[in-house]
Amino acid sequence: MKIKDIYKNKKAVFSFEIFPPNENFSSEKLYEVINELSTQNPDFISVTYGAGGTTRGGTIEIASYIKNKLNIETVTHLTCVGSRKSEIESFLDELESNNIENILALRGDIPKDKDENVYHEGDFLYASDLVKEIRATNRFSVGGAFYPEVHRENNDLIDLFNLKKKVDSGVDFLVSQIFFDNESFLDFRDKAEKVGINTPLAAGIIPVTNAKQIKRITSLCNCKIPKKLEKILNAYEDNSEAMYQAGIAYATEQIIELLSSGVKGIHIYTMNKTHAVNEILKNINSIRKYYE
Numbered sequence: 001m002k003i004k005d006i007y008k009n010k011k012a013v014f015s016f017e018i019f020p021p022n023e024n025f026s027s028e029k030l031y032e033v034i035n036e037l038s039t040q041n042p043d044f045i046s047v048t049y050g051a052g053g054t055t056r057g058g059t060i061e062i063a064s065y066i067k068n069k070l071n072i073e074t075v076t077h078l079t080c081v082g083s084r085k086s087e088i089e090s091f092l093d094e095l096e097s098n099n100i101e102n103i104l105a106l107r108g109d110i111p112k113d114k115d116e117n118v119y120h121e122g123d124f125l126y127a128s129d130l131v132k133e134i135r136a137t138n139r140f141s142v143g144g145a146f147y148p149e150v151h152r153e154n155n156d157l158i159d160l161f162n163l164k165k166k167v168d169s170g171v172d173f174l175v176s177q178i179f180f181d182n183e184s185f186l187d188f189r190d191k192a193e194k195v196g197i198n199t200p201l202a203a204g205i206i207p208v209t210n211a212k213q214i215k216r217i218t219s220l221c222n223c224k225i226p227k228k229l230e231k232i233l234n235a236y237e238d239n240s241e242a243m244y245q246a247g248i249a250y251a252t253e254q255i256i257e258l259l260s261s262g263v264k265g266i267h268i269y270t271m272n273k274t275h276a277v278n279e280i281l282k283n284i285n286s287i288r289k290y291y292e
Contacts, residue, residue, distance in 0.1 A: 002141035079108025135170035202265025208247035211237035
């Protein structure tokens with residue numbers, strides 16, 4: 001099923017993100033994670049895609065397992081930085097042959113061995129260009145990403161303009177980067193609606209279970225740490241168990257507030273870990289049933 005149709009049929013959509021195996025995370029362990037996540041009956045699981053297509057084969061293999069073996073809908077990430085149309089066409093054909101109908105279209109990060117000139121080496125300068133290419137095939141439901149707290153390269157007006165351009169290019173659903181301040185997300189949603197963006201917005205949530213990891217992530221994606229969360233990090237960063245429990249509580253409260261504010265999707269960045277995800281969903285079990 002296409003993700004756009006899932007959104008049409010549900011009050012709220014619950015989904016997970018995982019990443020392919022790497023030198024620090026084996027394939028065997030990943031499939032254990034996927035099988036455990038599947039027991040939570042997500043509406044879909046998205047699979048990331050490395051810069052410059054470095055995990056292309058792994059992304060499709062994993063997505064195919066989720067869709068064809070577990071019968072759970074899946075979304076494959078697809079980046080276009082430095083890519084040629086022929087490469088993208090080949091990827092789309094391979095997705096279709098694996099019965100995969102959904103793509104999260106992204107510009108992507110600059111590969112480690114490249115600089116900003118890579119943006120002009122391929123046939124796609126922006127994610128909106130990739131969206132147009134995919135939609136022209138009339139085969140897939142296409143999603144896009146957005147920054148509720150402003151992309152580090154832009155200001156909020158430019159972000160809204162670029163997001164509207166992506167939506168007008170054919171985006172069916174939007175997934176946010178991580179954030180910890182719900183007001184920022186809800187304010188962005190209101191601004192988006194005012195410029196004519198009515199596409200479903202999914203809130204990207206990550207459980208705060210490790211203070212140092214979260215501080216590193218926030219420095220990379222430029223999302224702010226609210227005072228409430230800052231107090232938690234300062235109080236428990238040297239107590240791993242207390243930090244874990246406080247992080248689960250914070251994410252749970254964040255999700256409940258977002259759902260009660262009418263947010264249409266909750267997208268949990270699992271970091272290929274299951275215990276925190278299971279705890280959070282256990283906390284909101286009755287609430288989740290209300291949105292089915």
